[in-house]
Amino acid sequence: MEELTERQKLLLSLIVHEHTLTAKPVGSTMLVRQYSLPISSATIRNEMTAMEEMGYLRQPHTSAGRVPTEKGYRFFVSNLLQQPALPTATRNTITHQFYQARQQLDEWFRLAAAVLAKQAQAASIVTAPHSKKVAFKHLELISTRASQVLMVLVLVGGEIRQQIFSLDEIVTQQRLSNLAAELNTLCQNCTLAQLEKLDLSLDDVGNTVMAVIKDQMQLSERLVTGEIYLDGLTNVLAEPEFADTEQALSALSLFEERNKLDDLLSRSFLGNEVGDVQVLIGGEGTWEELRQCSLILSHYGIQDQLTGTLGILGPMRMPYGNAISTVRFVANLLSDLVAENLME
Amino acid sequence: MEELTERQKLLLSLIVHEHTLTAKPVGSTMLVRQYSLPISSATIRNEMTAMEEMGYLRQPHTSAGRVPTEKGYRFFVSNLLQQPALPTATRNTITHQFYQARQQLDEWFRLAAAVLAKQAQAASIVTAPHSKKVAFKHLELISTRASQVLMVLVLVGGEIRQQIFSLDEIVTQQRLSNLAAELNTLCQNCTLAQLEKLDLSLDDVGNTVMAVIKDQMQLSERLVTGEIYLDGLTNVLAEPEFADTEQALSALSLFEERNKLDDLLSRSFLGNEVGDVQVLIGGEGTWEELRQCSLILSHYGIQDQLTGTLGILGPMRMPYGNAISTVRFVANLLSDLVAENLME
DNA sequence: ATTAGCACTCTCTTCTTGAGAGTGCTAATT
DNA sequence: AATTAGCACTCTCAAGAAGAGAGTGCTAAT
Structure with missing residues (x-):
């Protein structure tokens, strides 16, 4: 494919610039006047025709000005755009x-x-x-009422997941806290796969909680x-x-x-x-x-x-x-x- | 203010109904045809004029149909709408x-x-x-690295607030957990005002943490x-x-x-x-x-x-x-x- | 290679016109 | 007294016409 000449590159820049300002097709005469170009509108028209054939510009309808195509924008962004640092x-x-x-x-x-x-x-x-690799960081179990528990699970990376669930028996906050402390030590930094392998030998309550944890980690793993x-x-x-x-x-x-x-x-x-x-x-x-x-x-x-x-x-x-x-x-x-x- | 007659109420309902379907002004002839009304369009026109004077209807322009006004809708919703239970x-x-x-x-x-x-x-x-009355429910302190701590604060009602902050010294997770456990006992269900009164006699780390807690609770209290x-x-x-x-x-x-x-x-x-x-x-x-x-x-x-x-x-x-x-x-x-x- | 000149094209705006729908009023009817 | 038929009038909307404006493409001259 042919290369754009320097002049064509300049024109493309100007057309993009003008079009971002006005949102309207850019015409040759307009361009000469606006930027006091040292070439005539006829020359610009010739260049424009050439660039249209190469696919950088497009006419919305016959006898309208030109608008950059996707290809035109892409070329502009890749090759012509100087990126000013933010003030x-x-x-x-x-x-x-x-x-x-x-x-x-x-x-x-x-x-x-x-x-x-x-x-x-x-x-x-x-x-x-x-995080692609979901890993256990910290667990919190809070008794809300009767056998209901609010679990707050912090994953490595700061993601927080919460869930409310019921236990089969009524459990004191004290026991929940102990369980949480134990799991926090055992599961520290474990991925889901590692958790699966762990043999924790917990009681019923512990197993229920572990199931909820794994469930939440699985949900998190599926997220993009x-x-x-x-x-x-x-x-x-x-x-x-x-x-x-x-x-x-x-x-x-x-x-x-x-x-x-x-x-x-x-x-x-x-x-x-x-x-x-x-x-x-x-x-x-x-x-x-x-x-x-x-x-x-x-x-x-x-x-x-x-x-x-x-x-x-x-x-x-x-x-x-x-x-x-x-x-x-x-x-x-x-x-x-x-x-x-x-x-x- | 005058009352609407039964017939006017019926008409208002029909106009509202028709207008919600078509989004266009509703005319008298249209109404007769659509709903096979046993009265003539002229009568409807008379009624419409009356209802317009009372402020229930409005003409977008002379010689267009009528559209319900805010007042018309309000009357409709308050008095005429039968609320079907959801299927x-x-x-x-x-x-x-x-x-x-x-x-x-x-x-x-x-x-x-x-x-x-x-x-x-x-x-x-x-x-x-x-909750209008923000109250402490549960606290969690997690050491992330060096002297940085991730605090997870659960308020009564399940609202979770998190913040990262730095301590002046490097502290082990163990010490953080102990502190959290202590505060969880001391502050259970306390409102911000109650916390202010509490004399906890904590060490430096404890005081820093308490300040962050109060800060978060204050933020939460300000929220509507x-x-x-x-x-x-x-x-x-x-x-x-x-x-x-x-x-x-x-x-x-x-x-x-x-x-x-x-x-x-x-x-x-x-x-x-x-x-x-x-x-x-x-x-x-x-x-x-x-x-x-x-x-x-x-x-x-x-x-x-x-x-x-x-x-x-x-x-x-x-x-x-x-x-x-x-x-x-x-x-x-x-x-x-x-x-x-x-x-x- | 560039440009002046010119005929031509296409959009946009403004006007006009006619159809359609609706109204308000008056006089007749129930 | 309430209702209705009849009719003139109003206003919008869609379609068409005309002219201005901007722009192009091409040809011939520079």
């Missing part, structure tokens, strides 16, 4: 907010989603970090992501390309259906390391719902141990520079927080 | 789903939101139950609601009255801004008991954003002890019968679950 002031503001969130786990993720949404003026998604935090969904509605509700609906429905979202995120995991920022443009042929959208994703956390995903969803016509910088910055921030606070 | 099959399906959710607290609320959204084809909201679960936001987008994105945006933005939502829910608390179903029509003059919407809310849980809110948001033109029945049913279901599982 220091912005970075400080964000860091400060996290500082203020005290050390509450769930607040971090909520805040991360809020920051992404605000900063990129798009919908944002953050998943709490989740931790808890999901969304924000800024309404930002998407404000974009002109979603003035037609249909479009908006199809994009947002992806965020509402947990299994679709899981699928999307888990596929985006493949072959990507913590810290890489991925840009999915126009659904990349796989997600019909995202045909009009772009998704900027990054994993954060500790590679292969405890990772989560975060990203933003916006129209394909998106200020990629800012979006990517923001995602990268927040991802690094969360990675640091995870490393400092959730790892042994 | 047994539906009730069973829902109950069964809750049964399958195992005993995971958070799943209940997520599920409740999903059921409401699905059943009413509207946006739904569920808040986890929250527990965690918030939303679902079905995209259902709202599908309604014809929100074909214009502007409208949809203003309605949904209410759900995205936590403080607005808190405000809305806390006001709806006033003078309402668990089990009552409230119907807020058209924002009731207070919420500009909801001018086009209706909100069906109910509290659930144990009055004055542990309550949450749930409800649905839809267009003012809403199938109120079904919506109210669904909200009532789910509220009762959750109330039962709370009573059985979260109360002492």
